[in-house]
Amino acid sequence: MTPTVAAFPAARLRRTRSTPAIRDLVRENTLSVGDLIWPVFVRDGTGIEEPIPSMPGVMRRSVDKIVEAAVEAQTLGIPAICLFPYTDASLKTEDCAEAWNPDNLTNRAIRAIKSAAPDIAVMTDVALDPYNINGHDGYVVNGEIINDATVEALVKMTLAQAEAGADIIGPSDMMDGRIAAMRSALENAGHSNVMILSYSAKYASGYYGPFRDAVGASGALTGDKKTYQMDPANGDEAMRLVQRDLNEGADMVMIKPGIAYLDICHRVKTNFGVPTYAYQVSGEYAMIQAAAQNGWIDGEQVMLESLMAFKRAGCDGVLTYFAPKVARLLKG
Ligand code: PBG
Numbered sequence: 001m002t003p004t005v006a007a008f009p010a011a012r013l014r015r016t017r018s019t020p021a022i023r024d025l026v027r028e029n030t031l032s033v034g035d036l037i038w039p040v041f042v043r044d045g046t047g048i049e050e051p052i053p054s055m056p057g058v059m060r061r062s063v064d065k066i067v068e069a070a071v072e073a074q075t076l077g078i079p080a081i082c083l084f085p086y087t088d089a090s091l092k093t094e095d096c097a098e099a100w101n102p103d104n105l106t107n108r109a110i111r112a113i114k115s116a117a118p119d120i121a122v123m124t125d126v127a128l129d130p131y132n133i134n135g136h137d138g139y140v141v142n143g144e145i146i147n148d149a150t151v152e153a154l155v156k157m158t159l160a161q162a163e164a165g166a167d168i169i170g171p172s173d174m175m176d177g178r179i180a181a182m183r184s185a186l187e188n189a190g191h192s193n194v195m196i197l198s199y200s201a202k203y204a205s206g207y208y209g210p211f212r213d214a215v216g217a218s219g220a221l222t223g224d225k226k227t228y229q230m231d232p233a234n235g236d237e238a239m240r241l242v243q244r245d246l247n248e249g250a251d252m253v254m255i256k257p258g259i260a261y262l263d264i265c266h267r268v269k270t271n272f273g274v275p276t277y278a279y280q281v282s283g284e285y286a287m288i289q290a291a292a293q294n295g296w297i298d299g300e301q302v303m304l305e306s307l308m309a310f311k312r313a314g315c316d317g318v319l320t321y322f323a324p325k326v327a328r329l330l331k332g
Pocket of ligand 1: 125126127129137172173207208209210211212225280281282283
């Protein structure tokens with residue numbers, strides 16, 4: 001669209017910025033509680049809320065505490081909660097079998113949340129890294145992250161999560177062919193209503209640092225994830241990945257990280273017109289919190305501004321560690 005604007009002084013664009021009422025009237029985008037997906041970290045034990053130093057304000061919670069958090073989130077009107085397990089080092093193996101254990105942390109948390117807070121959607125993460133002795137999202141054979149055997153493992157993981165009651169499966173592994181494999185396994189197992197929110201355009205990013213501390217994967221990771229996660233230099237490739245995942249049966253797609261990839265968010269929404277989400281990742285959260293704690297920025301203002309930016313770029317929603325804070329703020 002080519003903007004039409006009269007010459008000064010017929011047009012004084014400050015007129016529509018002149019008062020709060022007029023600014024409300026012309027506002028093009030809104031941020032609401034319904035836009036939020038809350039990522040949370042689950043750990044073993046009971047009664048535990050353990051702060052994560054690199055993510056001020058974020059905790060690892062035992063299943064009982066996750067349930068309390070989910071109940072609060074549901075009350076606040078947050079539509080979805082997304083689970084990430086902090087897996088004990090003793091459960092990490094080469095074959096990653098803990099990933100599809102029906103009683104692993106994630107699956108126990110899903111069941112507990114579904115019975116205590118049935119109205120909040122439960123989303124999961126599908127990738128092998130929390131269970132892998134070498135910290136990678138896929139199997140490593142002779143130093144190579146192998147695709148097809150990884151997809152078979154991811155399918156088992158998906159089915160265990162669906163069986164436990166997950167509403168939305170979130171494959172974050174970036175293997176090829178995983179969406180089709182998961183979709184057909186879900187259909188065959190009678191889980192035709194379980195959705196897939198694919199991490200379609202996930203970049204090999206430095207912004208994931210604090211998350212890897214949070215799930216205890218930092219120490220374990222050998223090398224980097226560049227043979228499966230995307231090169232930050234690429235945009236067209238993201239369109240191919242989104243197209244491919246939609247063709248394979250993804251219901252919704254995600255761009256990750258967020259703020260540095262708003263061009264991708266905008267292109268995806270404009271080109272495909274599908275439910276599009278951004279993940280405001282751990283490093284983005286940590287940067288805002290750290291600067292706010294130092295008094296260098298107004299944390300609340302930057303939090304809201306960053307989330308509004310996702311909406312303006314075309315996203316339908318955002319995965320953000322700020323979710324409960326924003327929800328409380330929006331509720332007044
Ligand atoms: C793992 C996974 C990662 C994140 C979500 N799922 C990290 C990674 O790929 O190394 C990052 C989330 C964040 O940084 O907040 N498959």
